[in-house]
Amino acid sequence: MARPSQKEERRRQIVAGLLRTMAQQGYAGATVATIAREADLTPGLVHYYFDSKQAILLALMQGIGRGVLGRFEERLERAGDDPWKQLFALTDALLERDPTGGTAPLQAGWLVIAAEAIHQPAVREEYSRMLFALVDRIDGLLRGVLKSEGRSTRSSRSLAAAIAAAIQGVYQLDAAAPSASKPGSSAPALRHMVEGLVAAQPGRR
Amino acid sequence: MARPSQKEERRRQIVAGLLRTMAQQGYAGATVATIAREADLTPGLVHYYFDSKQAILLALMQGIGRGVLGRFEERLERAGDDPWKQLFALTDALLERDPTGGTAPLQAGWLVIAAEAIHQPAVREEYSRMLFALVDRIDGLLRGVLKSEGRSTRSSRSLAAAIAAAIQGVYQLDAAAPSASKPGSSAPALRHMVEGLVAAQPGRR
Amino acid sequence: MARPSQKEERRRQIVAGLLRTMAQQGYAGATVATIAREADLTPGLVHYYFDSKQAILLALMQGIGRGVLGRFEERLERAGDDPWKQLFALTDALLERDPTGGTAPLQAGWLVIAAEAIHQPAVREEYSRMLFALVDRIDGLLRGVLKSEGRSTRSSRSLAAAIAAAIQGVYQLDAAAPSASKPGSSAPALRHMVEGLVAAQPGRR
Amino acid sequence: MARPSQKEERRRQIVAGLLRTMAQQGYAGATVATIAREADLTPGLVHYYFDSKQAILLALMQGIGRGVLGRFEERLERAGDDPWKQLFALTDALLERDPTGGTAPLQAGWLVIAAEAIHQPAVREEYSRMLFALVDRIDGLLRGVLKSEGRSTRSSRSLAAAIAAAIQGVYQLDAAAPSASKPGSSAPALRHMVEGLVAAQPGRR
DNA sequence: TATGAATGAGCTTTCATTCAT
DNA sequence: AATGAATGAAAGCTCATTCAT
Numbered sequence: 028m029a030r031p032s033q034k035e036e037r038r039r040q041i042v043a044g045l046l047r048t049m050a051q052q053g054y055a056g057a058t059v060a061t062i063a064r065e066a067d068l069t070p071g072l073v074h075y076y077f078d079s080k081q082a083i084l085l086a087l088m089q090g091i092g093r094g095v096l097g098r099f100e101e102r103l104e105r106a107g108d109d110p111w112k113q114l115f116a117l118t119d120a121l122l123e124r125d126p127t128g129g130t131a132p133l134q135a136g137w138l139v140i141a142a143e144a145i146h147q148p149a150v151r152e153e154y155s156r157m158l159f160a161l162v163d164r165i166d167g168l169l170r171g172v173l174k175s176e177g178r179s180t181r182s183s184r185s186l187a188a189a190i191a192a193a194i195q196g197v198y199q200l201d202a203a204a205p206s207a208s209k210p211g212s213s214a215p216a217l218r219h220m221v222e223g224l225v226a227a228q229p230g231r232r
Numbered sequence: 233m234a235r236p237s238q239k240e241e242r243r244r245q246i247v248a249g250l251l252r253t254m255a256q257q258g259y260a261g262a263t264v265a266t267i268a269r270e271a272d273l274t275p276g277l278v279h280y281y282f283d284s285k286q287a288i289l290l291a292l293m294q295g296i297g298r299g300v301l302g303r304f305e306e307r308l309e310r311a312g313d314d315p316w317k318q319l320f321a322l323t324d325a326l327l328e329r330d331p332t333g334g335t336a337p338l339q340a341g342w343l344v345i346a347a348e349a350i351h352q353p354a355v356r357e358e359y360s361r362m363l364f365a366l367v368d369r370i371d372g373l374l375r376g377v378l379k380s381e382g383r384s385t386r387s388s389r390s391l392a393a394a395i396a397a398a399i400q401g402v403y404q405l406d407a408a409a410p411s412a413s414k415p416g417s418s419a420p421a422l423r424h425m426v427e428g429l430v431a432a433q434p435g436r437r
Numbered sequence: 438m439a440r441p442s443q444k445e446e447r448r449r450q451i452v453a454g455l456l457r458t459m460a461q462q463g464y465a466g467a468t469v470a471t472i473a474r475e476a477d478l479t480p481g482l483v484h485y486y487f488d489s490k491q492a493i494l495l496a497l498m499q500g501i502g503r504g505v506l507g508r509f510e511e512r513l514e515r516a517g518d519d520p521w522k523q524l525f526a527l528t529d530a531l532l533e534r535d536p537t538g539g540t541a542p543l544q545a546g547w548l549v550i551a552a553e554a555i556h557q558p559a560v561r562e563e564y565s566r567m568l569f570a571l572v573d574r575i576d577g578l579l580r581g582v583l584k585s586e587g588r589s590t591r592s593s594r595s596l597a598a599a600i601a602a603a604i605q606g607v608y609q610l611d612a613a614a615p616s617a618s619k620p621g622s623s624a625p626a627l628r629h630m631v632e633g634l635v636a637a638q639p640g641r642r
Numbered sequence: 643m644a645r646p647s648q649k650e651e652r653r654r655q656i657v658a659g660l661l662r663t664m665a666q667q668g669y670a671g672a673t674v675a676t677i678a679r680e681a682d683l684t685p686g687l688v689h690y691y692f693d694s695k696q697a698i699l700l701a702l703m704q705g706i707g708r709g710v711l712g713r714f715e716e717r718l719e720r721a722g723d724d725p726w727k728q729l730f731a732l733t734d735a736l737l738e739r740d741p742t743g744g745t746a747p748l749q750a751g752w753l754v755i756a757a758e759a760i761h762q763p764a765v766r767e768e769y770s771r772m773l774f775a776l777v778d779r780i781d782g783l784l785r786g787v788l789k790s791e792g793r794s795t796r797s798s799r800s801l802a803a804a805i806a807a808a809i810q811g812v813y814q815l816d817a818a819a820p821s822a823s824k825p826g827s828s829a830p831a832l833r834h835m836v837e838g839l840v841a842a843q844p845g846r847r
Numbered sequence: 848t849a850t851g852a853a854t855g856a857g858c859t860t861t862c863a864t865t866c867a868t
Numbered sequence: 869a870a871t872g873a874a875t876g877a878a879a880g881c882t883c884a885t886t887c888a889t
Contacts, residue, residue, distance in 0.1 A: 033869085053351045055260035059863060071871055074864065135350050142347035144408040145340050146257045155409040162412060188405065188413040189398075189421035196401025200393070203349035204360040207367060208393040216394035216429065223428010224421065237851085264880060277853060279881060443848085463761045465670035469884060479850055484885065545760050552757035554818040555750050556667045565819040572822060598815065598823040599831035603804075606811025610803065613759035614770040617777060618803040626804035626839065633838010634831065648873090674859060687874055689860060 037076050040066040042087045050132035054084070054143050085153055088140060091133065092157045095121065096164070110171035115218055117168055121194050122214045124201075135202040141195070162187045172225060186224045193217055243281050245271040247292045255337035255407075259289070259348050290358055293345060296338065297362045300326065301369070315376035320423055322373055326399050327419045329406070340407040346400070367392045377430055391429050398422055447486050450476040452497045460542035464494070464553050495563055498550060501543065502567045505531065506574070520581035525628055527578055531604050532624045534611075545612040551605070572597045582635060596634045603627055653691050655681040657702045665747035665817075669699070669758050700768055703755060706748065707772045710736065711779070725786035730833055732783055736809050737829045739816070750817040756810070777802045787840055801839045808832055 044066030144154035166187035249271035253262040349359035371392035454476030458467040554564035576597035659681035663672040714735040759769035781802035
């Protein structure tokens with residue numbers, strides 16, 4: 028009972044190693060050897076803690092999910108009861124750019140994961156799971172907003188999906204063509220997009 | 233003279249082979265052997281027409297760029313003089329889902345390309361080039377809209393980037409988690425988002 | 438009967454192409470495609486005139502043999518009856534460095550050929566044939582010298598082989614480490630070596 | 643701890659495998675697979691110990707350098723103070739033919755290396771380095787001889803280069819056309835050549 | 848004669864994974 | 869727990885040679 032979980036600590040190291048290398052070299056380029064080096068371990072030990080490279084990726088995805096949602100829930104408390112503020116607390120949390128550049132690996136990693144989801148069923152499953160969780164969370168907040176505006180919540184889920192898509196899109200641009208968007212401009216732009224979605228009269232134009 | 237030159241045709245075959253396999257297996261999974269099989273050629277011949285696998289990818293990107301923009305320019309003619317209609321002609325063209333499922337490879341491929349752009353400099357360059365072209369095109373139409381609404385065009389480029397991001401996001405969701413969004417719901421949702429962007433009072437909220 | 442021998446001309450081109458590329462890239466590096474390009478032909482045509490790459494090499498060796506010996510025979514006429522002059526006419530001819538650098542390919546090529554002779558039996562055979570011819574020629578002249586000095590010709594063939602070896606050695610150094618020997622210093626040095634061989638009392642020291 | 647490190651031993655095996663196969667098949671013919679088989683290893687393992695095939699070659703060259711010079715230094719001690727004996731200790735050591743045929747690979751290998759030096763810059767560099775070391779060593783001994791004979795040492799380096807060339811030439815003949823020279827005849831012939839070089843009056847004949 | 852498309856065998860190299868220690 | 873040697877199955881790419889035109 029000395030160290031409560033060497034094991035968990037080691038796994039965290041490895042997962043972090045994968046994220047860092049993957050964000051720079053892609054998934055295929057993230058060799059087990061590279062991951063190990065980044066985590067200050069040996070290749071053999073990586074396979075002692077994880078059955079396969081894919082297993083590391085899945086663990087990474089779950090870690091990201093917990094981390095990002097966790098960061099948001101903190102903010103939600105500070106948002107009070109205003110539905111708009113709550114919704115924007117979520118979008119802002121997701122789009123926040125770490126000034127130290129620390130989130131770049133996260134966004135790049137996320138893009139890489141999405142690409143892997145296309146052909147790795149296990150990854151797609153986890154990816155979908157996380158995305159549904161996100162859409163559901165957005166949907167919940169969005170319904171609050173719609174109600175407060177006296178609007179129908181009928182198609183709220185579609186709208187939530189659109190918001191999620193927009194967020195993913197910002198990730199993608201930031202990661203793959205960082206020069207295309209001005210830093211700091213995404214969060215406010217997304218707010219206006221969301222306002223547009225909410226204000227829209229179904230069937231208009 | 234030797235066999236009549238089918239050089240361009242062959243190259244097209246190979247590029248198409250890459251897109252199809254890449255959309256199903258990712259870039260690393262699209263081996264030269266797979267590409268060749270998909271194009272009904274031998275691996276050696278693939279390298280007769282392209283110096284490297286990466287060269288095929290770059291050719292594919294240029295082909296996609298030409299194809300997508302071409303499809304749009306056709307529609308633009310039908311949109312007449314209404315700035316809103318012109319802008320929506322573009323977004324609709326980009327988001328249109330081929331009912332036969334034919335565009336799925338394109339969107340999946342695009343996501344894979346974005347992921348490769350992260351660590352392959354040549355790909356990133358081409359990716360940025362194409363994205364800039366898209367943002368510029370959106371920007372042009374957006375300015376028309378803003379003027380017609382009597383609004384400032386000062387930050388039009390940021391808005392254009394946001395719109396491009398939203399489109400990329402839809403691609404990503406469609407490719408990696410198709411079940412998350414209802415088919416057909418993206419195009420109208422994007423319209424509303426764009427309206428929101430345009431209607432926004434800078435500095436509000 | 439129009440052109441007496443297009444064929445021979447073409448073959449000469451190809452052989453020259455092999456020599457040039459081989460002198461720069463080695464035998465393995467001298468691709469049929471490279472040879473063809475250097476000869477301003479197409480790869481297919483190369484195999485129309487030669488059955489195989491090796492066949493070009495063998496033709497090259499014969500061409501070199503004729504060329505080098507031919508150059509020497511010219512000089513021999515000018516050497517008159519002095520046995521020493523005749524012998525040095527040969528060594529000088531072999532060691533002469535083209536001031537335009539034109540013989541560099543020849544020496545480099547010769548070194549490459551020697552290396553191929555190790556494992557290509559057909560090449561080794563031709564190489565030996567040429568070397569024997571050279572040693573025999575040297576031997577003939579050397580006997581003249583030995584007689585004129587009143588010395589035994591018993592071991593003249595060994596001495597001739599040693600002289601041939603020294604010449605090969607100069608080729609090798611010139612080709613692989615040109616900076617090791619001063620240009621122009623080889624021919625006189627070789628003369629002195631030969632003099633030493635001739636002057637030696639068998640069994641001395 | 644893992645298996646006890648046999649790193650150096652393994653590297654030696656591989657280098658020896660390269661020398662053996664290279665002496666029989668040339669450098670291009672010495673595939674990594676062949677080398678591995680000769681060393682009783684798998685091809686993958688070869689690349690575990692060496693980054694590239696070229697790296698094995700460079701290691702081989704350094705090994706040869708150390709080995710040959712080492713063999714000579716032993717003899718030098720036995721040569722006492724006589725400058726001639728010292729010089730001949732060197733040439734004899736270099737030309738010594740292992741009666742078991744054991745040095746044949748070495749000489750053949752050396753020829754192959756010289757041929758590679760032509761077009762592989764890294765190999766040329768190492769080759770030059772070794773040759774310079776050899777010429778320098780010869781030069782040192784030669785100066786001793788020249789002084790003891792009361793002769794000028796002005797052009798000793800050129801003479802040393804000529805001696806080195808003659809040695810290389812013997813290697814070449816032995817490797818590529820072993821039948822051309824009688825076994826055992828090279829060492830004495832070289833001695834006489836060297837004597838001729840030393841005895842020569844500069845500018846004579 | 849001449850072309851250059853096409854083939855297929857083979858090359859070097861990489862890497863996830865296993866395993867003796 | 870930990871190491872790093874070892875494996876083997878690919879991968880991308882090259883190239884002599886053939887062949888339809």
